[in-house]
Amino acid sequence: MIQISERVQLLNDKPANNDGKYVLYWMQMFKRAEYNHALNFAVERANERRLPVVVYEGLKYYYPWASDRIHTFILEGVAEKRKAFEKLGIKYVFYLQKDERSPKDTVARIARDAALIVTDDFPCFIIPRHNAAIVRKAEIPVYAVDSNGVVPMSRFEKEEYAAYTIRPKIKKMLGDYLKPFEEVKPLVRAGENLKIDCPDTDVAENGIEKLVAGCAIDHTVKPSFVYRGGTANGRRRLKKFVAEILPDYDAARNRPERDGSSRLSAYLHFGYLSALEIALAVRDADAPAASKEAYLEELIVRRELSYNFTRFNPDYDSLKSLPPWVQETMRRHADDHRAPVYTLDELEAGRTYDELWNAAQREMVVTGEMHNYVRMLWGKNVIGWTRSYEEAFAILEHLNNKYCLDGRNPNSYAGILWCFGKHDRPWMERPVFGTIRYMTSASTGKKFDSKRYIEWTKTLAQGKLF
Ligand SMILES: Cc1cc2nc3c(=O)[nH]c(=O)nc-3n(C[C@H](O)[C@H](O)[C@H](O)COP(=O)(O)OP(=O)(O)OC[C@H]3O[C@@H](n4cnc5c(N)ncnc54)[C@H](O)[C@@H]3O)c2cc1C
Known part of the structure; x- marks a missing residue:
């Protein structure tokens, strides 16, 4: 692997195919036609070679936690990309692999006629494995491009300890x-007669439900009634956020009973919006400096700390990635008595004695997101209610990634592990938690109108947000 520029890595040392008919951009995480460094890089390489660009996006049925919710959110972004790419003269192929009988190995097939491959450099979940697999199969150069954050990940040389160091x-x-x-802009348009060796799924707005029903995925996790996929929907929310919510963000962001934060994390996770586009909109907004600063702290410092963590720590999805002070305190408190102890089923159904916790769980199950403020409390409580730290981590990872549209992201792992002390410092010693920061529903619930929040989550099933 060679870092050839701040955002671009060359993953192998194969020669380009000079008879290639196009440059292939395998779009995995940056699902957008603008503000996309990977797409730009593919277009530049194609322009150099006087070739058209082919963008390939696939959706398989067997990625972990595949469900109606995640599939729908992805499919909702397909039609607008097809339109945008057509306008640019880029060939866009979207393939929905429904089940084990569907054609496989599509990327390798499309790559046979490509000069080179460009793909997304996303430091977590299945993407690093995908990139390693295509490097094994491809006989042409494979480039991975980082369009994750405002500052390229390569600008940091090692894992940062905490927000105060980054x-x-x-x-x-x-x-x-x-x-x-x-x-x-592409110089060569993809012609009508450019043949691509891969099925192309027709995704019409009104056909998504049927397409999803035909996939071998988890049909129990229903699509979100709050969040609709796609860049246009993300931009609609961004516009509303900047105009109506940002001015009061500094005060309202820790009020889960209000619509006081951006609710853009799902759009960021799927790459429908780039962090740069959001950051520029916030920087240039007519809003108090304190709110803008508070927002950019979350969007850039906290978010990029998470990406730095998963990029540099191979154990990002386990407790092994926790710092020595946490390992030490967990060792000392592993055998502490826990009561009550809940099973995964009880937690998933939101059947604990704690109404606030149940409400947070309900918000996530119904809407596909959980407010940041209660998310911290949600994670902390599970540590106290399970037989071991390992079990708590496994349950949190499973529930977060199964129900949250923004799950399976560097922020998911940094957020869950923050509950265990990652990127934090030791606090006062107490049972089970040792010196890991402790939070209770009783004290957290006093900092906002928790009664209103709990009641609000009960109305969510009727399909209304605020
Ligand atoms: C247990 C736990 C699990 C979490 N799981 C996820 C997850 O799966 N996916 C996810 O994106 N975030 C996760 N977070 C971080 C945070 O809760 C969400 O990013 C936030 O709630 C998203 O809502 P928003 O877009 O309205 O945030 P805003 O307050 O509007 O913030 C703007 C953006 O900044 C970023 N951001 C905000 N807070 C954080 C944070 N603490 N750490 C890193 N980035 C942040 C997000 O990209 C967010 O969209 C988790 C936190 C905890 C404690």
């Missing part, structure tokens, strides 16, 4: 990156 570094570099994005 923050000054980001602040120093931000001026270089918080700039309008320059889109590169």
